[in-house]
Amino acid sequence: MRLLIINPNISESVTALIETEARRAASPSTQITMQTAAFGVAYIETRFEALIGAYATAQLAAEHHAGHDAVIVAAFGDPGLAALREVLPVPALGLTESALATACLLGHRFSIIAISQRIRAWYREVVEANGLVGRLASIRALDRPLASIGNVQGEHEEALHALCERAVREDGAEVIVLAGAPLAGLGRTLHGRLPVPVVDGVSSAVRHAESLAALQPGKAIAGSFAPPPVKPNRGLPEALARLLDGRAPS
Amino acid sequence: MRLLIINPNISESVTALIETEARRAASPSTQITMQTAAFGVAYIETRFEALIGAYATAQLAAEHHAGHDAVIVAAFGDPGLAALREVLPVPALGLTESALATACLLGHRFSIIAISQRIRAWYREVVEANGLVGRLASIRALDRPLASIGNVQGEHEEALHALCERAVREDGAEVIVLAGAPLAGLGRTLHGRLPVPVVDGVSSAVRHAESLAALQPGKAIAGSFAPPPVKPNRGLPEALARLLDGRAPS
Amino acid sequence: MRLLIINPNISESVTALIETEARRAASPSTQITMQTAAFGVAYIETRFEALIGAYATAQLAAEHHAGHDAVIVAAFGDPGLAALREVLPVPALGLTESALATACLLGHRFSIIAISQRIRAWYREVVEANGLVGRLASIRALDRPLASIGNVQGEHEEALHALCERAVREDGAEVIVLAGAPLAGLGRTLHGRLPVPVVDGVSSAVRHAESLAALQPGKAIAGSFAPPPVKPNRGLPEALARLLDGRAPS
Amino acid sequence: MRLLIINPNISESVTALIETEARRAASPSTQITMQTAAFGVAYIETRFEALIGAYATAQLAAEHHAGHDAVIVAAFGDPGLAALREVLPVPALGLTESALATACLLGHRFSIIAISQRIRAWYREVVEANGLVGRLASIRALDRPLASIGNVQGEHEEALHALCERAVREDGAEVIVLAGAPLAGLGRTLHGRLPVPVVDGVSSAVRHAESLAALQPGKAIAGSFAPPPVKPNRGLPEALARLLDGRAPS
Amino acid sequence: MRLLIINPNISESVTALIETEARRAASPSTQITMQTAAFGVAYIETRFEALIGAYATAQLAAEHHAGHDAVIVAAFGDPGLAALREVLPVPALGLTESALATACLLGHRFSIIAISQRIRAWYREVVEANGLVGRLASIRALDRPLASIGNVQGEHEEALHALCERAVREDGAEVIVLAGAPLAGLGRTLHGRLPVPVVDGVSSAVRHAESLAALQPGKAIAGSFAPPPVKPNRGLPEALARLLDGRAPS
Amino acid sequence: MRLLIINPNISESVTALIETEARRAASPSTQITMQTAAFGVAYIETRFEALIGAYATAQLAAEHHAGHDAVIVAAFGDPGLAALREVLPVPALGLTESALATACLLGHRFSIIAISQRIRAWYREVVEANGLVGRLASIRALDRPLASIGNVQGEHEEALHALCERAVREDGAEVIVLAGAPLAGLGRTLHGRLPVPVVDGVSSAVRHAESLAALQPGKAIAGSFAPPPVKPNRGLPEALARLLDGRAPS
CATH class of the missing domain: 3.40.50.12500 (Rossmann fold)
Known part of the structure; x- marks a missing residue:
């Protein structure tokens, strides 16, 4: 089972904390990939900081989810989580x-x-x-x-x-x-x-991610968590555009 | 990890369905004990049937929980679940x-x-x-x-x-x-x-039970899910009385 | 008007308190039958104690309701009340x-x-x-x-x-x-x-019971408070089995 | 027990319906006084009609409550009920x-x-x-x-x-x-x-009124259902002014 | 834009406060008419006082709304507001x-x-x-x-x-x-x-009133804020009766 | 009064519709600046599209709010609105x-x-x-x-x-x-x-924006809509970084 964990803030020290706890909580066979937001703030306390963290997380998820069985948004408050649930082919989880x-x-x-x-x-x-x-x-x-x-x-x-x-x-x-x-x-x-x-939050998310990967509940293809309808877009980072266009990740 | 699963109704055919799904969902190292209600109805649809199922479940949980890491009440509607959470030393889960x-x-x-x-x-x-x-x-x-x-x-x-x-x-x-x-x-x-x-419900409960056994969140010793205060009781099956008296299971 | 009042705990001293207040609140023509739980705890504070009290109450209600115009579950918290409302042919009331x-x-x-x-x-x-x-x-x-x-x-x-x-x-x-x-x-x-x-609670329940006996709102024969569908049952006290089977009380 | 029942609309035919049902529901010793709104509409369906009915009801309650043990506002929707509960010395009830x-x-x-x-x-x-x-x-x-x-x-x-x-x-x-x-x-x-x-609604209100008269829960003298603080008023019908001034009814 | 502001209590000093703030908040072209309740209490703190204020306000609104583009009920708590919204041909607003x-x-x-x-x-x-x-x-x-x-x-x-x-x-x-x-x-x-x-509340209401007058959302002619169905009425002040009968103001 | 209106999607045809309605609804003295998202989708129907629209809107608001008295996020669903309310010195409004x-x-x-x-x-x-x-x-x-x-x-x-x-x-x-x-x-x-x-939504937002500009309720400097605490950030567009750092717009 391969798990992508994204830290929506820019602090590598927090990424390290998350990783340590995630590895303790994970089953032995679970492989973990960590990513830290390429832009944003040191830690997220407000709606505006969460808006930024959500976008940074979306980019990382779009770029790196291929080959993983689940994605965790590793900030309490779950910036961007419901949005990612629409576009990712695998379960998306948040700490909250x-x-x-x-x-x-x-x-x-x-x-x-x-x-x-x-x-x-x-x-x-x-x-x-x-x-x-x-x-x-x-x-x-x-x-x-x-x-x-x-x-x-x-x-x-x-x-x-x-x-x-x-x-x-x-x-x-x-x-x-x-x-x-x-x-x-x-x-x-x-x-x-x-x-x-x-x-x-971290250990809960890791365990739930393993469970969802095992239970295989299926990805929505109808309803409000299906991928967004394909429509014109412009000016987006390549990975986001691919997700929206329904193209396979590069 | 040892898991006690109790079917609150009397239908062995339903116990068999539960067991099959539970074994499919469980991790390889999880050991499962099944119990079927000693008294009650063929399947539970109403509050009154659930009242009976709750009492039958409580007796089985009291008699058989020793040596297990979690207990599952395997009827949707969770008869007796919150009550068992007070008295059992391990996590209690329900299908709902x-x-x-x-x-x-x-x-x-x-x-x-x-x-x-x-x-x-x-x-x-x-x-x-x-x-x-x-x-x-x-x-x-x-x-x-x-x-x-x-x-x-x-x-x-x-x-x-x-x-x-x-x-x-x-x-x-x-x-x-x-x-x-x-x-x-x-x-x-x-x-x-x-x-x-x-x-x-069954596979979800099995996976959550495994997760709680792994995460070890701890048993309440204060608040409303602590064991009930010890006080006089009378006329109860031995296993229930032991739970209420805070005595170890026989 | 004949009223059955059940104390879901085992304390006769509490039954006496209930009876005294019930008689003060009742109309002169109301006849009151008191019953005390045959098993259970001294007083009910928790969900688990309520689970036990509910089952004890159900047995007493099943055994003794015949000939009464209403039944009162005389513990605050109303253990088993909604369940009894399904199976009893007369109104069931609780203190809460x-x-x-x-x-x-x-x-x-x-x-x-x-x-x-x-x-x-x-x-x-x-x-x-x-x-x-x-x-x-x-x-x-x-x-x-x-x-x-x-x-x-x-x-x-x-x-x-x-x-x-x-x-x-x-x-x-x-x-x-x-x-x-x-x-x-x-x-x-x-x-x-x-x-x-x-x-x-006690005096309110007594007065409401008298009112319901007078107003005759009718017993549900459809919907979720109708008697449970008849189906196989096993191992139950005779009075409970009679209720479930739709047989007249002995 | 003496009961004042006020019909907030002007239809005597509706007052007659209310009275018939009230007398059927009442205990033999209950004495009933009926009043019909002196002004208003034939029947109340809207908030504006209820505003008028509330004021008409308040006047009748102020004028006629003396000597009664409870007052019923006999329109579903309960126009003016919570307001009357503040000022009347006896319980006020509504059909809803x-x-x-x-x-x-x-x-x-x-x-x-x-x-x-x-x-x-x-x-x-x-x-x-x-x-x-x-x-x-x-x-x-x-x-x-x-x-x-x-x-x-x-x-x-x-x-x-x-x-x-x-x-x-x-x-x-x-x-x-x-x-x-x-x-x-x-x-x-x-x-x-x-x-x-x-x-x-009518029979329920009559029975609840009798129960409250029997149980004697007491009239609020603090909190939001105490009588309003005495303060200057002007231009009110005498009975309303008396209620507000805390004077005994004439 | 012509605005009618009604003070539901009898205190001219409060009317003066309302008027001062209303004029400060209003656009230069807004014309304001002030009315003070002809009967009622010095200030409204309770449901009963609000009942009186609602009726006084309804009368003033009925008598004076002609020629105005919106009506404001200028007591926090909005006595009579929803009722007036049914019968007035222009928007009605309240402070709360x-x-x-x-x-x-x-x-x-x-x-x-x-x-x-x-x-x-x-x-x-x-x-x-x-x-x-x-x-x-x-x-x-x-x-x-x-x-x-x-x-x-x-x-x-x-x-x-x-x-x-x-x-x-x-x-x-x-x-x-x-x-x-x-x-x-x-x-x-x-x-x-x-x-x-x-x-x-006052300045908010004045601004919202101006906005509604500008946006012209329309008056309900169906649903629960349409004028009440025409039906017999009796004993009402002429202006209220006119509103209920759907007659133009005199 | 100067008003910045941001269309969070990339469709100039929608921006034109917004502008037309905004100008119709605005007071004569209101000056309107329109901005269209530099990146994103043709129109927003989903949470993921809203996440992108929120970030595009935040950038435009950061770059262009200087000199305006209010900012409108002109997509129903209000992408990014609560976040902008924290950082902008003037009122932020959304269509919903x-x-x-x-x-x-x-x-x-x-x-x-x-x-x-x-x-x-x-x-x-x-x-x-x-x-x-x-x-x-x-x-x-x-x-x-x-x-x-x-x-x-x-x-x-x-x-x-x-x-x-x-x-x-x-x-x-x-x-x-x-x-x-x-x-x-x-x-x-x-x-x-x-x-x-x-x-x-558009005309409502324009009128409310004018009202807030007139009423001057003040900007939060405490509580959860105060600007976020200043802390390290990295990799952000210059205008966003300025907002977070509490620096004046360039």
Whole structure:
């Protein structure tokens, strides 16, 4: 099983975190290809940054998906995910969708723990777009500056742990979702220290991708996730134009 | 990885269908134990039948979960699932929850295809209880008597296929969920004949169970999925009493 | 008018509380039969305890409903209620449904006052299942151990009163629902001491039962509350099997 | 128990229908006072007609509530009901609220059967305002002119019966609500001819009023259903001014 | 463009505030007619006061709309608005609807700042009736007595400003809605002092009214906002009867 | 007042339609700048096409917004709108948001008329994202191929008119929203031929833009619509980088 994982932001240190957790979560026979956004921002907290990350991700997916059995958009918030699901011939997964799917198997209401105050509104809108706001207990987030996006866990482990505890005790969280690629792997660090199950986006996405590759649910050829109708386009990167024109990747 | 799968109804023919599909979906190293309800009805269509199935399932889970890494309640509608999640030390999964989790990774709106008109209202309430009614495109069902619960697929394959097609064309379904253990495996039969991805409860549950066993999210010891507070009980089967008393299984 | 009231837990002291309040609320001509669960737990706080209580209640209802005009499931949370509504020839009522129906006649948003922190999640899910979460202002609960389930009111009256006050002042409650059979009758004790109307599950259920017996709305013979289709069953207590087979009670 | 029932429209023939059904539904000891709107329209189908009916009802309630134990606003749609709940010292009930409360005790989803196409949108908004649109299966209505508002039942009985049947068969209605004072009593005519329970607004309201009078839940003195803060007013009918000023009725 | 603005309460000082802000917001060519309720209360905080205000507003609208291109109901809460939309030949607008429409163009979630604790429940119900409760971050309100309804801004400016700040910081408000005619114009006073966009009901309504007059969307002649079907009426003020009878205003 | 209008697709013929309707709707003093996407597809029907359109729009907005008082994203579906709202110093508006805001001032429930079956799912998700799905009566669309995207109105006027009629008659639409830039101006053609008010996205957006420019609600400097926190970025077009870095446009 071959898996393409795309980091929608430009931070190689975050790509490394994602890769480490992905390899831990993957079955032995799974082969992983990592890609990092060629353009964009250091980490994505807002709708505008997500817009950029979505486009960068779409280009990488278009260029590199050939030969893979699934594609993971490895930023919480899932920039560009639903769009890619239309055009890719293989399953596309995101960290939020995957983490929420796992969380829903472990309890009724979940809380999301995030890396910044600013990111909360965007995450909430993504949960709303997933139709799951009725199961959202809370979104809690760090309120201090991040010295290094690649070392949020090291720097803020205790604060993050405290946020989890408060979500359980004060908000009624039955499951904790650790949100965002910078927190990939934190679930392992906190293992045994939290009173409720904990879910990580990267490992959830990797496992769901393996499952979809095994279950072979099929690609939509009708309905709103079929490839877009072929029509004139102009000025696009070659790989995107190929996807839209229904041509095989080069 | 050792998996306990419980059929909440009394039909061995349905247990056989579940087992066949479960073994196809499972990883090679997964060991599967099947159990069939000791009491109950031939197949579950209503809330009252589900109440009985839930109690039968709880007894089997209490008696047999030891030594397993996950337990699957193998009836669509998930009788007793949330209750078992409180008391079992390992993950508990159901066909509906698992199928919906998979469906949500493949499209925004899904339709459920079911075996009888009567069953529709109960399924709808289960989707509501999962907080996903906003993503439900429709529930369509056979409207003819079932000659044999173990051979619904053989007898009604074309009618079931036609229901899937209508759900896509008329209801806007982006994913099809084939509901109910009697339809286990139908997704493979219809492979390549449906215009949108198709999801099966049994295979979804098996794969999610393997994933949870691998990811080790942890068991709740606080919140509403922690084991119930120990308190006096009376008149219960020994295995249930042990679970409630927090004693190890015999 | 003859009324069967079933206590889904095993505590005779709670049955006594229910009976006292039921007799106070009932019209002079109403005859009341009390039944206490033959098996189960001292009081129900969780989904698993409710699963057990539902089955115990179903057996008692099957065995004893003959000759009654309505049946009340006398635990807040309504274990087994919707299931019984399918099979019983007379109206079935629960404490939660009845209390919420009354509360909705007295104000737009209500708060529920409960006996333990643990019980809150389950109650919330029951309100969700009733489709009334949009009118739920809050669920507040005692956070101290209960020395005696038959004397929660005596032991915690002031704390319960304080919870009511806070629900009105801080949560915007326009009606207070005192939840749980152990609080049956507390509304009378607090009469005149609360700034908003107060609703009790037991007395609401008794009055609604009398009303339904008088109004004679009819029993469903089609749709999802008709009796389940007759089909093979096995291993069930005689009274349950009779209900499923559509045979008259012995 | 003394009950004031106000017909918000000007049709004495409708008042007579209401009174007949109310007396049938009432307990023997209940005394009923009827009032008909002094101004307004023949029957209420729209928001503007309801605005007028609400004001006419408020005046009658202000003038005549003294000496009664409850007040019923006897038009489906409940014009002015929530407003009266603030100012009256006794419970105020409406046909819609009462019918929906009863229906919720009999099934999960209900359909409303109404007298005109035009009335449907207003009824739907009232169900929305009650927070119960998730339990609304459908609103079906006559599509022919009404020769006489006092004889809708006689003239259209078969058409109304057919609408009920379709609601059950096509819309999944588990309970039928016969809407509107002009249909008061139709439930008795159709008794035994419908496959699901049937609910009537007038009889439901009468029984709920008796229950509230018996249960004595108390009048709000805080929160949003307390009497409005006393403040300057001008130009109001004497009875309304008395209510606002907190003066006893003359 | 000629605009009729009706103040549903009896306070001329509030009418003056509305007029000042309306003239500031209006285009130079817009002509404004002000009307103050002939009967009612000093300011509207409750459903009952709104019922009275709605009827007073309806009379003024019926009497004075001729020759105008739009009518504004100038109380937050929009008493009578939907009703007037049925009968008036020109667009009818309200402060809440208009403010929410503007707020939705500026951010995803808004908070409402109001003049009294009591008023909060009613405002919340109006937001619910507009179907926008999912975008409501909070309603915050003054908790001190109002010495003069015409000088709330002068007396409580700092407290109102603090409420806005808290809504942004603690509730996640992305837009602030200053609610109620007594706060008309406060947005200008606070200009530059708030961290998010601020919306005022009066100025929003005036601008929307001008836009609708320019866009000419047309008056409903079918559906639920068409004029009510002509039918017998009795006892109404001449202007209301004319509207109902479909006669031209005198 | 200077207004920048961006067509997110590459069709100059659609830009011309937008411009014509915008100029008709604008006040005499409003100056309009048109821009057409430099890359993308002929018209946008799907999430993937919208992803591309969003990025093309963001670049044009970044390059050209200086000197304008508001920016309109002139494709129904509002690609990139919420993202632009964060970074632009002036109000950003979209056709969907603007049309829905106008529709909500004219009735309670609206239907959307669209140019293709495929486009319906995406539009529905946009209405969901706006939190207005409770007010959506239906989305109806043409089901025939479009010979020329610049002449949909000419080619399909009668079919579009018929869809509007059915939405009113069968779906309960109280307002019609003509969706998509290719239908800009159709509302004027149909004027007087529809039984309910009709709303057009382009003219609504132009009028709302003028209103916001006049009302000066202010730009968010806190909360989730403040400019994104400044952080490292790489590889972006100069204009986007300037926006992210908080530098003035060149």
